[in-house]
Amino acid sequence: MIRLYHKLGGSTGGEAVLLGLVCGAQFMVVLDISVVNVALPSIEHGLGFTPARLQWVVNAYALPYAGFLLLGGRLADLLGHRRVFLAGLALFTVASLAGGLATSAEILVAARAAQGLGAAVLAPATLTILTTSFPEGTRRTRALATWTAAGLAGGAAGNLAGGLLTEVLSWRWTLLINVPLGALGMVLSVRWIRDGNPAGRRRLDVGGAVLATTGLAALTYGVSRAQEHGWGAPRPVLGLTAGALLLVAFVVVETRVATEPLLPLRLFRLRTVSVGNTAMLLAGACLNPMWFFLTLSMQRVLNYSPLLTGLAFLPHTVVAIVVGVRLTPWLMRRVQARTLVATGAVIAAAGFAWQSTLTPGSGYVAGILGPALVFSLGSGLLTTPITTTVTSGLATADAGAASGLMNTTKQFGAALGLAVLVTTTTTTTTAATRAGLATSYGRAFLAIAAALVVVAALAFALPAGKGRVPGRENAPAAEKVH
Known part of the structure; x- marks a missing residue:
């Protein structure tokens, strides 16, 4: 560095x-x-x-x-x-x-x-x-x-x-x-x-942070337990109920109690914030958990070693970085942001649909590399336009909160998405054959593809206009925290 x-x-x-x-x-x-x-x-x-x-x-x-x-x-x-x-x-x-x-x-x-x-x-x-x-x-x-x-x-x-x-x-x-x-x-x-000059008069919304985190954790727990016990069993119901109540309490704290709320809920009146963060939630629920299922597919279905699995992931990363850093900013000066989001989501969905066809007999090129090139291209095209849309057109006082909300939405989407997707896969890997596991993980990739189609549809509810590529030195601080 x-x-x-x-x-x-x-x-x-x-x-x-x-x-x-x-x-x-x-x-x-x-x-x-x-x-x-x-x-x-x-x-x-x-x-x-x-x-x-x-x-x-x-x-x-x-x-x-x-x-x-x-x-x-x-x-x-x-x-x-x-x-x-x-x-x-x-x-x-x-x-x-x-x-x-x-x-x-x-x-x-x-x-x-x-x-x-x-x-x-x-x-x-x-x-x-x-x-x-x-x-x-x-x-x-x-x-x-x-x-x-x-x-x-x-x-x-x-x-x-x-x-x-x-x-x-x-x-x-x-x-x-x-x-x-x-x-x-x-x-x-x-x-x-250097320690700087602490601003001791600011208050921290610790209660809001605790309620939001425990609420989402309880929801995630409830969803994850449904795989083993069924949706009507006591543990899943308890987790989902507790999560819902904690999130209601979070809304009450943010609107009526906190003097400096962690999340000003009035931001959701803006279409860029409400629709954009919904799209980001779904995108996070797809693009982050896919690493989990790809890892298991490579090691359990294709019998790759951990080192070979790590090496096999290199094309995913290289394509996403090149597209996200080089191609997408160039396109955003010429194409509407919502068009890029929709296009990227559809391309990524096609890649994950292809990934769902993996079998124990698949070679690296057709089973891993080909789908990787497609969905990595799509994910590289859609992520930056969503980020830019969600954090643009805001008053200076709200820019940091909106950017922080976007990062939080993406991470929570990843956690909840993984919990939901795990319920679509087999529960007994010791008893399952490699072909059975391939079919099981294939269901997760198909679910990711379906969610990305929804992201593409949501994109057209975003405001029209070409994406802007702000100078990094002027971007809100929270936007740069990944």
Whole structure:
């Protein structure tokens, strides 16, 4: 990251060290969203997860991360940049150690939840430190470009690193690798990060964050238990009922109790916000869980090793980055955003329909690479236009809240989508044949394709107009937190 900054014309010394520190932290946060994917079958075998509960290795991280992201963004201003960065990094590091040493499924899920909470504090702090340490203009633009590259690199490296660590060492090292990196970051942060000027008079909507997170977690739990016990059984009904009541309480708190609400509900009166976030919810419910099912398909249906699985994911990442970073911004200056969203969703749906035809006899080109090129092209086309639409045309005072809502919606969609999709797959992998598993996972890919068709239809309810590609130095802070 420091070399990239120098190549972009940045200054040397402490400024470069500071940038390397915050970019390294952002890399870790994004990496841990995906690094466990390839290790899931090994984790399932090592700690005795049932197939239905394996999703909580992923969702236990995603739910606290999404639910406390907006709250975490305010902590740095309230308590000081260095203090919050250290707290978030320390929690993330200790939780990684606990997860890597976990002796039961319950301990691992709890550790992943603590990781997600640490990430929700740490990720916004990295951007706050960056924007307050680099003055507006060329230097900040270069720093933001480096920060963005760190996030992309973390996402790209996750599956490959997970496969390499699982194959050579153990699935535990997908978590333990964070411990020395986090310790080094804490030592450096004491020397290089300034605390800023805490704004102690601001109030935090902790109640809103807790209600939103526990409400969505309860809904996700209810849906996930339905796979094992049926929708009418006591546990699913209890989870769904509790989740609904907690979300109603969240609405009451946001509208009547909180003096500085986590989420101003009046934003939903805007079509860009209400329709755009619905599309983002569904997109997140499709594009994030697909890594879960692709991992299981490669290892259980095609008998790929963890390392080979990680390598097989490279085309997905490369195509999505090239399309998202190069092609889509060019198209957004010429084509309506809603047209791009609809087109991308239809292309991605076709790719997932193709992916659903995977069989134990499929070769890599027809079974993995071909579908990957199609749905990665589609996902690359639709994500940026949705993001831009949801965060455009707002008053300055609402820009951060709308951007934070968009990120939260995407993460919650991923968690709920995974819980719903798991109910479509087989529950007994030990008894299932490879062909049976292929059919089972194929149902999940078909469900993803159907949801993306709905996204395409929703796109035409978005306002007309060409997408705008804002300068990254002027984009709302929360927009850049992934």
